[in-house]
Amino acid sequence: MKFIPKIWARALVCAVAVSCAVPSYATNGYFLIGYGSKARALGGASVAIGNDTLSAAANPATLSDLSMATMRIDVAGDLFIPRRAASHNADILGGPYSEKSGSNLFLIPAMGGAYKFNRRMTIGMAAVGAGSNTRYDQSLAVCEDGDPNTTGSRFFNFNCNAGPTAGVNLIQMQMLPTIAYKLTKTQSVGLSLAIGIQQFRAYGLQAFGSPGSPLNFTSDRENLSNRGNDYSYGAGVRFGWLGHFFKKRLSIGANYASRVYMTRFDKYRGLFAEHGKFDIPEHYALGVAVRPIDKLTLLFDVQKIMYSDITSVSNPGPDQNNASTFFPPGCIAGTLPADNSCALGKNAGMGFGWQDQMVYKGGIQYVYNPKWTLRAGFNYGKSPIPQNQIAFNLLAPATVEKHITAGFTYKQSKSVEWSMSYVLALKNTIKGKTPFLPRGITNPKDLANPNAAASMYQHSLGLTFTFLM
Numbered sequence: 381m382k383f384i385p386k387i388w389a390r391a392l393v394c395a396v397a398v399s400c401a402v403p404s405y406a407t408n409g410y411f412l413i414g415y416g417s418k419a420r421a422l423g424g425a426s427v428a429i430g431n432d433t434l435s436a437a438a439n440p441a442t443l444s445d446l447s448m449a450t451m452r453i454d455v456a457g458d459l460f461i462p463r464r465a466a467s468h469n470a471d472i473l474g475g476p477y478s479e480k481s482g483s484n485l486f487l488i489p490a491m492g493g494a495y496k497f498n499r500r501m502t503i504g505m506a507a508v509g510a511g512s513n514t515r516y517d518q519s520l521a522v523c524e525d526g527d528p529n530t531t532g533s534r535f536f537n538f539n540c541n542a543g544p545t546a547g548v549n550l551i552q553m554q555m556l557p558t559i560a561y562k563l564t565k566t567q568s569v570g571l572s573l574a575i576g577i578q579q580f581r582a583y584g585l586q587a588f589g590s591p592g593s594p595l596n597f598t599s600d601r602e603n604l605s606n607r608g609n610d611y612s613y614g615a616g617v618r619f620g621w622l623g624h625f626f627k628k629r630l631s632i633g634a635n636y637a638s639r640v641y642m643t644r645f646d647k648y649r650g651l652f653a654e655h656g657k658f659d660i661p662e663h664y665a666l667g668v669a670v671r672p673i674d675k676l677t678l679l680f681d682v683q684k685i686m687y688s689d690i691t692s693v694s695n696p697g698p699d700q701n702n703a704s705t706f707f708p709p710g711c712i713a714g715t716l717p718a719d720n721s722c723a724l725g726k727n728a729g730m731g732f733g734w735q736d737q738m739v740y741k742g743g744i745q746y747v748y749n750p751k752w753t754l755r756a757g758f759n760y761g762k763s764p765i766p767q768n769q770i771a772f773n774l775l776a777p778a779t780v781e782k783h784i785t786a787g788f789t790y791k792q793s794k795s796v797e798w799s800m801s802y803v804l805a806l807k808n809t810i811k812g813k814t815p816f817l818p819r820g821i822t823n824p825k826d827l828a829n830p831n832a833a834a835s836m837y838q839h840s841l842g843l844t845f846t847f848l849m
Contacts, residue, residue, distance in 0.1 A: 407780050407805050407838060408739045409685055410512045410550065411663075413759045414438070415490050416456045417844040421787025421801035422743025423757025425679035427667025428622065428633035429745075432799075432846060433492030436506045436558045438665065438681075439635040440570025441620035443494050443502040443560035451495045451849045458488040458801075458842040464514055466535075466774040469831040470816030472594060474520075474533035481547070482515040488840075500562045510552040510660075514775055518584060519544030538587040538595050543606065546584030548775050552660060553577045554640065556618065566628075570620040576640040576660050578612045582651060588724060589650065596717045597698075597706065598724040600650030607647035612658065614642035631669040638662055639689060652692040653729035661693070662686040675748075679757075681741040687734040687764050695722075695731030697772040700813040732776055733769030737761050743785070751791045755801075759783035763810060770812030770832045777834035780805040787842070797846035807837035 407413055414424030416434035426438040430445030432454045446452060461484055469476035494504030518535035523544070531539040536546050553576070560570040582605050587593050589601030598604045616638040624631050640660035649656035665683035672678070688694045696708040705713070708730065711722035721728050743757035760782050765773045787801035811830040818831045 407778075407783065408683075408759070408761045409687060409734070409737050409764050409778050410552070410776075411510045411685065412488075412508070413739075413741070413783055413785075413803065415506065415508045416454060416492075417787055417799040417801035417842040418755065418789065420458070420803055420840070420842055421755035421757060421785050421799075422679055422745060423741045423759040423783065423785045424739075425667060425681040425741040425743040425757060427635050427665050427681045428631045428669035429667075429677065429679060430622070432844065433494045433504050434490055434506050434508065436492060436494075436504055436556055436560075436570070436572060437508045437554075439620040439622060439633045439667070440556070440558045440572040440618055441560050441568045441622035441633065443504050443558055443570060444562050444568035445622065446494055446502065448494065448496060448848045451493070453493045453847045454491065454844055456490040456842060456844040458840050460486045460488050461839040462486075462836060463838065464777050464836045465834070466516065466777065467833045468535070468774060468814065468816075469818040469820075470814060471819040472533060473535065473538060473816060475816075475819055475831075477534060479516045479518075479535060482517070483513060486513075502560045504558045504560070506556045506558070508554055508556070511550045512776055512778065513547070513549045514777065515545060515547035516584075517544070518542065518546050536585060536587055536595065538590070538593050541587040541590040541593055543584045543586070546775070547582070549579075549581045551579040554660070560620075566624040568622045570618075570622075572618040572620075574616040574618055574637065574640050574660075576614040576616065576642055578642060578645075578658065578660075579609055580612075580645050580648060580658070581609045582606070582648060585651070594706070597730060598650045599718045599729070600725045601718075602650065603647055603656070604650040604724065610645045610647035612642040612645055614640050614659065616640035616660070629671050633667040633669075634665070635667075636664045639686075650725040652725065653695050653731055654691055654727050655725055658692045659690050661690050675746055677745040679741075679743040679745065683739040683741070685737045685739065685764075688736045691727070691729075692731050693734045695729060696733045697730045697769050698815050700768050700771070700815055703815045703817055706815045730772070732772050733766055734764040735766060737764045753789040753791075755785075755787045755789075757785040759785065763808065765810055765834075767810060767812040767830070770810060770830075770834060771814040771816075773810070774832060774834050777810075777836050779808045779810045779834055779836045780838060781808050782806045795848050797848070799844040799846070801840075801842040803838070803840040803842070805836070805838035805840075807835060809833055809835035
């Protein structure tokens with residue numbers, strides 16, 4: 381059996397390689413609702429149940445409860461189809477217009493492995509991702525004629541100062557080496573080291589730093605947009621507890637994930653606050669699993685994600701009521717926009733205005749027979765985007781709030797399982813007012829009405845392969 385740790389280690393290396401290669405896209409803010417087909421089919425509820433090795437991402441203590449003799453490997457993938465759209469009626473930006481984001485089909489990988497070291501200790505690792513992506517057409521024929529005196533505007537391409545496409549691509553991955561330890565037959569604790577890797581790219585936003593442009597918000601125009609991919613690295617920790625009561629009819633789990641402190645995106649220190657700082661937020665969760673009969677498990681999790689602690693995400697964006705300077709209230713003005721204390725890239729630099737998010741996850745798991753297990757779930761988290769922060773969030777439309785989920789597991793043999801999940805994120809639209817004056821307004825009272833909107837809905841189909849020994 382000496383080859384087992386080698387197999388497990390190689391599997392984890394593959395997990396890292398695959399997860400780094402392909403971006404992830406998420407729907408509780410920019411986090412996935414759950415990791416692996418079993419958790420996703422349950423609406424993400426997995427803090428109080430150890431269904432597979434990816435459950436370590438929800439609660440490291442659940443590794444103690446995994447179904448295996450010595451080891452197991454879980455390889456997961458999701459086909460993800462997010463439909464994103466933005467509309468904006470802004471006279472100086474060529475509005476009104478309505479754009480749909482390109483790049484609507486993605487593969488989201490995840491992988492984990494676990495090894496039962498002895499009766500009390502289980503070691504493992506999971507590789508999971510998060511992120512967001514948008515790509516909008518802002519091309520104009522007049523901007524492609526080669527004449528530097530030609531002007532025209534569309535989306536954030538003001539007076540031909542930006543490229544034909546605008547968008548952002550954020551990939552976050554965490555590798556979670558984990559130890560779970562059984563204190564007693566019914567009580568377990570777990571600890572994970574969260575190793576974070578991020579990749580970011582922004583393009584088509586040059587007008588935010590163009591001198592004389594009404595969008596000139598940045599303190600460092602050379603490191604604002606179109607700088608290619610940049611990377612940051614960091615670390616944090618996760619703690620988990622899992623307890624079983626009343627002969628395992630009731631299980632309660634808790635998980636705390638610290639902030640993952642990341643290095644700066646130096647190529648985008650003129651875009652993100654604190655000169656390119658973009659940490660992964662702290663979050664914590666409590667879960668309950670109730671088994672009224674042996675075949676049926678009812679699950680409920682509640683999770684809070686602390687977006688407000690991450691200045692690049694939570695700092696307010698342009699003031700919707702200030703069409704002259706655009707900067708939010710309380711900023712210290714300078715002679716030039718780049719000198720303003722809220723200029724992009726500064727410590728108080730403008731962000732997306734996201735608020736903390738409370739997420740509720742519920743699921744039902746039914747063991748139909750030894751080969752088939754059925755699942756269904758629901759996930760709800762109010763969007764972290766306030767209505768008065770719509771301007772910058774046209775680029776990051778994390779608007780969806782409600783998810784309906786379903787799935788199953790087929791146990792092919794003692795060593796092989798196949799699990800599938802389907803997630804439907806219902807369409808949600810956030811409307812708000814931006815500082816830019818709408819075109820065609822004749823009644824001054826209409827200036828108070830929303831002039832921008834962002835929306836999204838999603839489909840996701842997942843498959844997980846499990847090998848047990």
